[in-house]
Amino acid sequence: MEITALSISLILSLCELNSALVLNVSGARVSSEAAPVKCKLQSTTRVPAFSVDGDYVIGGAFSIHYNMHTVENNYTYMPEPLRCKGSIIPRELRFSSAMIFTIEEINNSTELLPGIRLGYQIYDSCASVPVFVHVAFQLSNGLDPVFYTGDNCSQSGMVMAVVGESGSTPSISMSRVLRPFNIPQVSHFATCACLSDKQQYPNFFRTIPSDQFQADALAKLVKHFGWTWIGAVRSDSDYGNNGMATFLAAARREGICVEYSEAFYRTNPRSRIQRVADVIRRSTAVVVVAFTANEDMRILLEELSLEPFSPRQWIGSECWVTDPDMLRFSFCAGAIGFGIEQSVIPGLRDFLLDLSPSKVAASPLLTEFWEDAFNWADTNKSVCDGSEDIKTLQTPYTDTSQLRITNMVYKAVYAIAHAIHNAVCQETNSTNHCDKFSRIESEEILMQLKKVQFSKNGYDVSFDANGDPVVTYELVNWQKTESGNIELVTVGHYDASLPVGREFRINRNLTWVEGSTQVPVSVCSDSCPPGTRKVLQKGKPICCYDCLPCPEGEISNATDSPDCLPCLKEFWPNAERDTCLPKPVEFLSFNEVLGIILAAFSVGGACLAMITAAVFYRHRSSPIVRANNSELSFLLLFSLTLCFLCSLTFIGAPSEWSCMLRHTAFGITFVLCMSCVLGKTIVVLMAFRATLPGSNVMKWFGPPQQRMTVVSFTFIQVIICTIWLVLDPPFPMKNLTTYKERIILECALGSAVGFWAVLGYIGLLAVFCFVLAVLARKLPDNFNEAKLITFSMLIFCAVWITFIPAYVSSPGKFTVAVEIFAILASSFGLIFRRMMMMMMMCIFAPKCFIILFKPEKNTKKHLMNKNQS
Incomplete structure (x- = not known):
């Protein structure tokens, strides 16, 4: 066959170049002076399956048989003619008959090519590459083995155009042969995207959409139903390999993973087909995308039917999914795919x-x-x-219920007829005049095909710059009828010209694998819910992953989120970690138990101080009150009341004024209190010194000096607080660091130096008072308060020494609670002798006890009795 094809190609090339030499049957050279020039084919003429002569002839090639008789060449004699064998493919026979029907319809038309009769030469290519090439040369040469055309034989017997082939591989082979002769080829069923390359196939057109569009549509279909884990099988041919490559590229863009991709061809050994079937049986992918020719798919499904396996959801390319002969495989019920739009061809x-x-x-x-x-x-x-x-008969040949590819043949013939019409006919006064004697070149038909645009049976026919038509598909579904048969049902449409996301229009319910009405699930890993993120499994495709909860403080609010996003500073994730919620704001409130308890103690302490003051005021003329420096006592009780009440400023939401007030009021009132205690201690010491002979100390520390002492010590604290407030005062702030999940409203110190200066000054006075009280603790007077002051200062110092580490380490609102507790404890220490356990009075409790319950001791004689224990 290779020698025959080369001989024919060589002869045609020599004729086309007007060579001075010609070749006879034996290939010997003869002089160019011999006349006339003789062109002779160096091969046996192949007889068309169907042919009719006409003014202009259109060629046709269909794979009516799917096998070729094997010929062994020993290169010692001329090989016998190529012959087809096997059963006839009824659908391909219908295609060829549709071409004949269309040509006869055009010949009977008064609008298209009036007065001109089209002829045809239709060949059976046997679905074999050697026969494809032989048919292409036959269509280029004509039927005469010897012909004479004067000095050139390159155009003799050439058809105007060719309809076919039914597959991509034969169409590629045929286009390469027809290209040097500029013979246009219009295919009805070759869908390989490679044929859109006008650099390689400038003479190729088609009425069926390219696989580029079908592959993109299949990828979008898989994505539309949420399948991310699929298997893929393809025909090991130009159609299958190019189509699957385009699909896989589109699938990757859509985030779809492929578990396996297997190729096979119908002529492969059965072991190869069995291996592909075993891969499908063992796979975990529920969905299988098959980009195969119908005969290849038939062989694979026959192999799969021999052994039971888990049902699969088949996604088919147009070539096989719309073939009525494939519907006999009942285990493929539920298959979906794209089909060429149906049409009705009258007659x-x-x-x-x-x-x-x-x-x-x-x-x-x-x-x-x-x-x-x-x-x-x-x-x-x-x-x-x-x-x-x-x-x-019930055969695909007579089945015109769903004319899809047959309509593509119909369109192809009409497209060629319109191109011939535009080349040989002229319109004058709304009447077409055609010259059937006009000799037109095939190149002219090629140019006219690029400009063809017409409508037939409700469909527009035109070709873009790549020779491709407008892209529309039907979405078809294999559905079981009540009788148990499978029928092809159109359930929607796909239009590539529509905006992204709106290409699909599904208008009927689909039936899935095993008759289910629920969309099957085919994923390597289940979707990660909101609140988790995807982590790829090592060594596996991107569709195989684990779902890990979002880290603390981060959320994911979408399914299959690759990352978790941190919440804003003032927000915190909910329990599901899919939403950021505002952090709860926390502060020591009057509405909570701790706040209520501390407020109650504050008010209680203030009330106790005021009651004590009332008792002292009521008995102000009594000896015990007069003997205990009533002026400092009342001032001390007043300052204690303020100390108790200032703790209330620490409760509630901090504000700018409350922050400045709470610390300064606390500092000043406590210094006032310490100044009074210090004054009382000094008075005790001075009183003891005054009892010594010749001592005149008391005149230097009388009431005026006592007042000045209290005012001076307090004024120093006022100055410290004023400087603090002027330079860097306390201010409210949101503490976002102590607790990640909530906000603490608190008062920032502003200047830490100012805060510790205030506390340090209070501590200094307390230590000074404690030292003086210790020195005077053994004085023998009944009115001596040194022991009581010593114990009170001891409590005070202990409280504030423990306050410092507790204050620094306490979190959030408990910092405020510790501060309030320190204020209350030290304040109560000045009133009570024993805290918590014994609850006995220190400074004022004994005096109140005597005034209220032992009035007989409230006498000057008793007070002056130094021997009284």
């Missing part, structure tokens, strides 16, 4: 059924089909007797 069914015995007998191909259809080809009877009725 075609009647034409197909118009097979009289004489027509059948006149065509070897129809005779073979007739015998196969009626099962008459047996050893006893080699031909039918003519009594058969084709109308009783």
Whole structure:
């Protein structure tokens, strides 16, 4: 076959170049002076399956058989002609008959090519590359083995255009042969995206959309139903390999992972087919995308049907998913895919059924089909007797219920006819005048095809710059009927011209694998819910991952989120970690138990101080009150009341004024209190010194000096607080660091130096007072308060020494609570002798006890009795 093809190509090239030499059958050189020039084909003429002569001839090539008779060449003699074998493919026979029907319809038309009769030469290519090439050369040369055209034989017998082939691989082979002759080729079923390359295939057109669009549509279909884990099988041919490569690229863009991708061809050994079937059986992917030719798919499904396996959801390319012959595989029920839009061709069914015995007998191909259809080809009877009725047959040849690819043949023939019409006809006064004697070159038809634009049967036909048509598909679904049969149902449409996301229009319910109405799930890993993030599994595709909870303080609010996002500073995730909620604001409130308890003690302490003051005021003329420096006592009680009440400023939401007030009021009132205690201690010491002979100390520390002492010590604290407030005062702030999940409203110190200066000054006075009280603790007077002051100062110092580490380490609102507790404890220490356990009075409690319950001791004599224990 290779030698024959090369011989023909060489002869055609020499003729086309107007060579001075010609080749005879033996290939010997002869002089160019011999006339006339003789062109002779160096191969056996291949007889068309169907042919009719006409003014202009259109070629056709269809894979009516799917096998070729194997020929062994020993290169010692001319090989025998290539022959087809095997059963006839009824659908391909319908395609060829549709071409004949269309040409006859055009010949009977008064609008298209009036007065001109189209002829046709239709070949059976046997789905074999050697036959493809042979048919292409045959269409380029014509039927005459020897022809004379004067000085050039390059155009003799050439068809105007070719309809076909039915597959991408044969179309590629045919286009490469036809290209040097500028013969246009219009395919009805070749969908390989590679054929859109006008650099390689400038003469190629098609009425069926490119696989580029179908592959993109299939990827979007898979994504539309949420499948991210799929298997893929393809025909090991130009159609399958190019289509699957385009699909896989589109699938990757859509985030779809492929568990396996297997290729096979119908002529492969059965072991190869079995291996592909085993891969499908063992896979975990529920969805399988098959980009295969129908015959390849038939062989694979037959192999799968031999052994039971888990049901699969099949996604099919147009080539097989719309083939009625494939519907017999019931385990594929629920399959979906894209199909060419259906059409109605009026009169075609009647034409197909118009097979009289004489027509059948006149065509070897129809005779073979007739015998196969009626099962008459047996050893006893080699031909039918003519009594058969084709109308009783249920065969794809007569099935016109869903004309899809047949309509593509119809369009292709009309496109060529319009191109011829535009080349040979002229419109004058709304009337077409066509010159059937005009000799037009095939290159002219090629140019006219690029500009063709017409409507037929409700469909627009035109070609873009790549020779491709407008892209629209039907979404088809294999659905079981009540009788158990499977039928092809159109459930929606796909239009690539629509905006992204709106290409699909599904208008009917789909049936899925095993008749389910629920969309099957095919994922490597289940979706990660909000609140988690995806972590890829090592060594596996991106669709295989684990779902990990978001870290603390971060959320993910979308399914399958690759990352978690941190919340803003004032927000915190909810328990599910899918939403950021405002952090709860926390402060020591009057509405909570701790706040209520501390407020109660504050008010209680203030009330106790005021009650004590009332008792002293009521008995102000009594000896015990007069003997205990009533002026300092009342001032001390007043300052204690303020100390108790200032703790209330620490409760509640901090504000700018409350922050400045709470610390300064606390500092000043406590210094006032310490000044009074210090004054009383000094008075005790001075009183003891005054009892010594010749001592005149008391005149230097009388009431004026006592007042000045209290005012001076207090004024120093006022100055410290004023400087603090002027330079860097306390201010309210939101503490976001102590607790991550909530906000603490607190008062920032502003200047830490100012705060510790205030506390340090209070501590200094307390230590000074404590030292003086210790020195005077053994004085023998009954009115001596040194022991009581010593114990009070001891409590005071202990409280504030422990306050410092507790204050620094306490979190949040408990810092305020510790500060309030220190204020209350030290304040109560000045009133009570024993805290918590004994609750006995220190400075004022004994005096109140005597005043209220031992009035007989409230006398000057008792006070002056130094021997009284």
